[in-house]
Amino acid sequence: MPSIRHEIPLQLLRNRAEVAPRIARSVLGLPVPDLPCWRPGPETVTLLSPGELHLDVVLIGTAADKPEFAIIHEVQNSCGTSELERIAMSWPAYVTHVRQRLGCPVILLAFCPDESTARRVAAPIETGHPDFVFRPRAYWPGMLPAVTTVAEADHWPELALLAAPGHLGDAERHTVLTMVLEAMRHLEPDWRVHYHDYISKCVPARYRKEWEELVAIAIENYHWESDFAHEHQAIGRAKGRAEGRAEALAGSVLRVLDRRGLAVDGTVRARVTACADLEQLTRWLDLALVVDSAEQIFDPGVPERDESS
Incomplete structure (x- = not known):
């Protein structure tokens, strides 16, 4: 399972096709043309013999409705011997087959x-x-410039998350973590829980408390859209700032569990909503991700998932 x-990272690249060519030009120094339109392309290539090549992301730059340039973008988190052998056999084929198919x-x-x-x-x-020696062009988050201003986070939210780790x-x-939360405001709502999960996995353990506090503050200040959330905000203000924050955090714990598709029974719901300990609720929110x-x-003692693959 991926x-x-x-x-x-793949979802961020699919979300905005202009991100990959920007990285190719500004970070890797590759001669990628500045084309008026970039769009996702086919992520499978049919071979002459039975079978298909499955690519992570293909992005196509067009002018006058004609492909002018294409970027295959892979996410590679491991580099063991078997992985490098697979890369050596498949990645050159990706390039030649996509080039033949698109003619660019x-x-x-x-x-x-x-x-x-x-x-x-x-x-x-x-x-x-x-x-004929094939040289993949690889990069890591540290090669990307840190996003440290609101203007950058608002304009390139995908880059804010890709660079943050x-x-x-x-x-x-x-500042980087604060701008990550700012950037998430501009990304698709259905994916925000997963983006929080991704960054939480990347934050070193010694800074996890700092991240949890930033998330709690962001949740407290977030402009909720649903009637249910508005009701909770109003009740929280009536009971006072501290109690309102606890209620907002409790609602966020339950919301995250629900959005991740996890069943929340009455016992869990009652225990979360009855809790007034902000530190405990913050720990539960982090675990809910x-x-x-x-x-x-x-x-x-719940173990963290193995995300090495």
């Missing part, structure tokens, strides 16, 4: 979790044909 660290230049980019993985993934691939251990960490069942938020 992990969240594989799927969320094609490049392949790979998003990796760290510099070490990116360097191994980007190693030249000898195809056996004289002078590479800037969580330095002096700009607090990663547990496999609603009851697990009450288990302090």
